[in-house]
Amino acid sequence: AHRGSERLRLTVPVVTPISDARSPLSFARRYARLGWHVMPLWWAHQVDGAWRCACGNEACENQGKHPISAAAPRGQNSATTDETTIGRWWSQYPQANIGVVLASSNLVAIDIDPRNGGHITIEGIEARHGPLRSEVTQLTGGGGEHRVFCVPAGQQIQVPGTLGAGIDVKHNGYIVVEPSRHGSGRQYVWEASSDPLEGAVPSPLPDWVRSVRPAQPAIEQAASRVLEAREVLELQSALAVLDPDGRDNWKDAGMALHATGAG
Numbered sequence: 001a002h003r004g005s006e007r008l009r010l011t012v013p014v015v016t017p018i019s020d021a022r023s024p025l026s027f028a029r030r031y032a033r034l035g036w037h038v039m040p041l042w043w044a045h046q047v048d049g050a051w052r053c054a055c056g057n058e059a060c061e062n063q064g065k066h067p068i069s070a071a072a073p074r075g076q077n078s079a080t081t082d083e084t085t086i087g088r089w090w091s092q093y094p095q096a097n098i099g100v101v102l103a104s105s106n107l108v109a110i111d112i113d114p115r116n117g118g119h120i121t122i123e124g125i126e127a128r129h130g131p132l133r134s135e136v137t138q139l140t141g142g143g144g145e146h147r148v149f150c151v152p153a154g155q156q157i158q159v160p161g162t163l164g165a166g167i168d169v170k171h172n173g174y175i176v177v178e179p180s181r182h183g184s185g186r187q188y189v190w191e192a193s194s195d196p197l198e199g200a201v202p203s204p205l206p207d208w209v210r211s212v213r214p215a216q217p218a219i220e221q222a223a224s225r226v227l228e229a230r231e232v233l234e235l236q237s238a239l240a241v242l243d244p245d246g247r248d249n250w251k252d253a254g255m256a257l258h259a260t261g262a263g
Contacts, residue, residue: 025090027179028098029083030197036105037079039072039174040089040096041065044181051185054095061249063183064097064141065176076101076174097180102171108159108205109175110134110147111168118144118166125163129212134203137194138175141182146175148196149205159210169209227262 020026028038042055044064053063060066071089072078079101080086090096102109110132112118126132138146151157151171159169178188194200227235235257242249 022179023090023094024096024098024179025087025094027177027197028086028090031098031100031177032081032083032086034196035081036107036196037081037101038086039076039079039099039101040068040093041099041176041180042068043095043097044183044185045095046185051183053183061243062245064181065099065183067099068093068096071096079104079174098177099174100177101174106151106153107171107202108149108151108157108209109170110145110149110163110209111140111170111175112145112147113142113166113168114144115142116166121164121167125167125212129206129208132206132209135194136196136200136202137191138177139189139191140176141180141184141186141188143186146177148175148202149209150202151205157205157210159205160212163209163212225260225262227260 028040031038042053042060042064044051045054046052051063052058053060053066055066055068067075067078068089069075071093076099079099100107112122122132132147134147134149136148138148140146157171159171162168176182176188178190180188182188190196190198190200196202239253242253
């Protein structure tokens with residue numbers, strides 16, 4: 001523009017849209033820069049007013065939590081920090097949830113599920129061993145918590161799969177992270193001061209976690225009994241028809257078998 005002989009220059013700042021900054025792709029790249037290995041997961045979306053897994057299986061029992069095999073054919077072994085690969089994945093599936101594979105990222109997650117009594121169990125564990133808190137904590141879409149701890153890079157560690165009812169110890173698996181959407185429609189979100197993308201650093205995993213013995217249910221205090229041959233056959237035939245891909249089915253079946261007290 002001109003005003004007489006004076007030229008006026010208009011400078012228009014370049015602003016990254018909020019939607020881009022909050023996109024799954026943006027988050028996935030930022031996790032990768034932390035050295036966290038990521039992979040794309042199917043996401044939850046609304047169909048006729050109900051939340052469904054975008055995988056298309058109406059009976060999906062792992063909504064918004066399982067890998068997109070077309071993008072990551074080796075499951076969690078496909079996870080990467082390579083931004084070119086990440087860009088290709090989320091360009092193809094822009095709404096994909098984000099999975100962080102723990103062992104390759106030198107992380108352990110304490111997964112507390114209140115629906116299975118996790119909040120009660122953690123109180124008892126902390127009363128015996130002391131606080132089990134990390135500087136990085138996520139509120140899950142299912143109403144629970146992920147307390148994320150770090151372990152030394154390259155060190156092979158053994159951790160118990162559980163600390164008791166409602167508490168899983170995850171190292172050789174993965175967790176779903178912000179801004180992913182849970183099958184309930186709620187989002188995963190880092191606790192206010194616990195966001196690793198804002199500088200929070202996972203606390204070291206306490207040594208006692210590696211050797212702790214999970215709290216045992218009261219049923220194990222009773223004498224073990226022997227199942228009759230008829231009962232064994234009934235249980236075997238029931239197991240034969242379980243959906244092999246239904247993690248929750250197998251977990252429930254395992255707990256039911258455990259509750260028989262038959263070892």
